Amino acid sequence: MSTTVFISGATGYIAQHTIKQFLDHGYSVIGSVRSHAKGEKLLKSFDNSRLSYVVVADIQQEGAFDQALKDHPEITGFLHTASPFHFSTDDPEKDLLIPAVKGTTNVLRAIADHGANIKKVLVTSSYAAMMTFGDEMNPSYVRDELSWNDLKWDDAKQNAIAGYVGSKAFAEKAAWEFLEMEKPGFQLATLNPAYVFGPQLFDEEVKGTLNTSAEMINQILKLTSADVVPKESGAFLDVRDVAKAHRVAFEKDEANQHRLLLQNGRFTSHVIRDIIAKRFPQLEGRLPQGAAESLAKILSRYCKLDDSKTRKVLDFDYFTLEQSIYDTVKQIAVANNW
Template identity: 30%
Template sequence: MTEINPDKPVLVTGGTGYLAGVIIASLLEKGRDVHTTVRDPDNREKLKYLDAIAAETPGSIRYFKADLLDADGFAPAMAGCELVIHTASPFIAHVEDPQRDLVDPAVKGTRNVLAAVDATDTVKRVVLTSSCAAIYGDNSDIAGMPDRKLTEAVWNTTSSLSHQAYSLSKTLAEKAAWEMVEGQSRWDLVTINPSFILGPGINPHASGESYAILTQIGNGTMAAGIPDFRIGAVDVREVAAAHIAAGFTPQAEGRHILSGHDTGFVEMSALLRGHFGSTYKFGKSTLPKFMVWLVGPMINPGLTRTMVSRNVGIPFLADNSKSRSALGVTYRPLTETLTEHFQQLIDAGRVKPA
């Protein structure tokens, strides 16, 4: 049982990130004092969305300069905090050097943050943003799991630097965190393991895979046919709420799958088309798997034939019962998440009518 004093500041790492922004907004709305790390606290343009929320809410925010690979950068931001929410980690589908661009920032960054926790005697709990990617690498892995669905008891054993390097980075980072917490008894660790996060963020011009995929579904990229990628999806607001609940629920422990819907690109396109009609270039037909396998690597080098073989047309199923019972998460309809996120893209001019 870990009691966190709500009057103490909360550190959220990676403050300009998609998920971090929604977590910080929620904390500010609750009147919390927030510390957050960013690469350049003097770049007011990048901080303007957080500043705007802070100006209209009862909470307060302080910015601290830190980089994931700087071992000494997090201690000043952590001073006086009892709760640390570590969200900062790269989420990039295609990189030139997976070790340098994904694994090192995720693993070394986690170790650097937790080393600062070890050195900061006020910290009592760390909530780490992990991922369902730390539980499985490909949908074909799920078929061999108990009840053919993800649970918190399972770990990803199939990802590598050459295949699903992002999933490898999340697996190694979470394992590093559990190894470090076992070496002491002052602070505890709770992890949040989301599936694919969607929903409107605080910055309508944010980059990242969540915005990229939804843009591709609506801008005509998949108009000729949609690959049958099966994924889990969860609203960013539910993931943010889960982080905060994990921080302030005394009995919270262990891993928590955050996944509201077992879905896929085909269903997502159909839901958006049902709401927005033919105004945008949503695909209607499903590409046969052999076609995705044949032409996918030529269109997108990241869409390897191994990835197609192990994922396209294979169901994604996840057990989210622990998030409901332990953290009180209630999942909103997928249609609401998708339409509100896509409307944000429209309002920002990021997708155009057909």
């Protein structure tokens, strides 16, 4: 019999790629979805007998995961990927902060109470939990796996961006505090990806508006030559590498009790624009103008990133930014019959 893992938020961008990673390596996967309709669509998309689903309509509800774990004692690993990631809210506390923290604590409480056979838990956190805004543009600062953002709860309530950044830190801290206080019988690791690029797992998931990270690429494709490229920037990793990192971290004891910083360098929207122009010359005439500054000059203003501990644990090569952007745009181009 194959090892069974549970993946919350199974219809998500990262989650679907992660499900594929585990199925491809012989695991059985039980995913949580918000409705039977979403679950049936997931099963049809994967068409794999080792995938099943349970409905968890609201991860904020106390005991949300209890029944699923009672019904499936065969589960030995739990990957909690379900957490809100969007900036379209006027109430960050209600829509971002509370769901992220309650969802995480509900998962861990359910595992402690009803998941006796679960030995490894992964929580999908974010680079946002490590990022302090004031240090991001400080080239003498070094951010690593031990870094935390310094947002207070009241500050995180002020707007959607602060709410998201705060939600990731508060939820992750809740997980580590649970481990320290409860001393459950499972090992914990958190994965902290930066912006996640790369194709959707299924072509039919390509819609007019994509998930928050991938939409950064899509929005450049929606611009015209008369538009201005947004001044967005950050660190990135391809979604396929994020998914592989989840599997490798699950399999390796070296990941236990660690935070894993997932990134493969920085980008700017202008860099994305230039990659698109290079790899899709047929789009050159409709894209905005490129950047006046070199990437090296732009990046010299940012803090340094030290993910050496993470790379030692994971020990595999990542997709380059160019390949990630190319694969993303190629899929969008096919979907739109360019």
